[in-house]
Amino acid sequence: MSELTHDSLSYLASKWLKRSYSANGPGCHIGLVEVGGLFGGERADAWGYRWGHGGGSVLVEVKVSRSDFLADAKKPHRNGDVLGMGTYRYYLCPEGVIQPDELPDGWGLLWVNKRGHVKPKAGHVLLLKSWKTKNELEPWQHQVNVKGEMELMAHLLARLGDPQELNQKYRTMQSEVNRLSCRVNELIKGRDHRAKRRHERALADQAEHTRQLIMEFANAIGQACEQIERGYPHCAANRLRQLHAEIMKESRNDGHH
Incomplete structure (x- = not known):
């Protein structure tokens, strides 16, 4: 892979957010790059959300250097002055830039090697293949700025257009897909x-x-x-x-x- 820049690492983070449990990912249904920042609030390098079983939001902060990582602790949504985004939170960096024993409490760590492969070193994703009770995941969970995340999702929906119109188009498309599937089955039988x-x-x-x-x-x-x-x-x-x-x-x- 080419040089591991902040942009390329953010892209890898968004892909990892949608990775399944079986592949050591959080199984998010959506994964986005460079979102947030509404009203001067936190802006995430990558953010995803999973609904249903084991659901919640996942934040990924990309760090390309140690100085960048050390400076992150001074941000108000990191030092506890204000609530931040992400039920689960991770740092993603080139391999070896951050060590697991340097992590703040409850944070996971993702290393990216020279070939662009993401490998979890710490975090709740290492438990998702086998966890049985919510208590096992609690050490990795954070108190979330729920209002900020809801405003983020509403803002993203508004940017896509009228949500009701989009939903109606989707339902129409799904109905047409079902009709065509039935027709194909009839032709095959014929x-x-x-x-x-x-x-x-x-x-x-x-x-x-x-x-x-x-x-x-x-x-x-x-x-x-x-x-x-x-x-x-x-x-x-x-x-x-x-x-x-x-x-x-x-x-x-x-x-x-």
């Missing part, structure tokens, strides 16, 4: 039915052809008997051999089909 009918017709034609060969063979046997009685055994044998060859050829063709 295609399978037509293929079955063609196969049945082919079998019927083959059976009729075989029946005709048998009838010809039976007639040939009758004619052969008459020719033998009249003293022409060679002609009878040749006709029987000819029909035998045709039947054997037909049998081989049946085997191929």
Whole structure:
């Protein structure tokens, strides 16, 4: 990967926010870069949210140097003067810039190696594969500026347009997807039915052809008997051999089909 800049690390952080539990991620449903800062408040390098089981917000602060990390402790939403964002909070940095034993209480740590791979070194994500009770996650949880996060989400929705109009378009699109899915299933069933009918017709034609060969063979046997009685055994044998060859050829063709 190219140089690990603040922007590139922030992008990796947003991708990691949506990583599943099984891949040592928080499983957020949304992950955003450089959000917040409303009314002069906290601005997150990356922020995500997961609803439902194990839900909550996740903040990621990107640090490219030790001096940047040390200066972070002086911010009002870090030293406790005001509430900050993130039920769960993480620092993300190039590998080795921050050590786990240097972290503030309740903060996780993500290292990024030269290939751009994110590896959790501390934090609640290391428990998500096996946790059974909420008590196990509490040491990693923070008191959150709920009003600030709600205003952030409302602001983001407003920037996208009218939420109700977008929701209606989504419902219309989902209805059309369901309609097309049903139509595709109908076409597949129709295609399978037509293929079955063609196969049945082919079998019927083959059976009729075989029946005709048998009838010809039976007639040939009758004619052969008459020719033998009249003293022409060679002609009878040749006709029987000819029909035998045709039947054997037909049998081989049946085997191929």
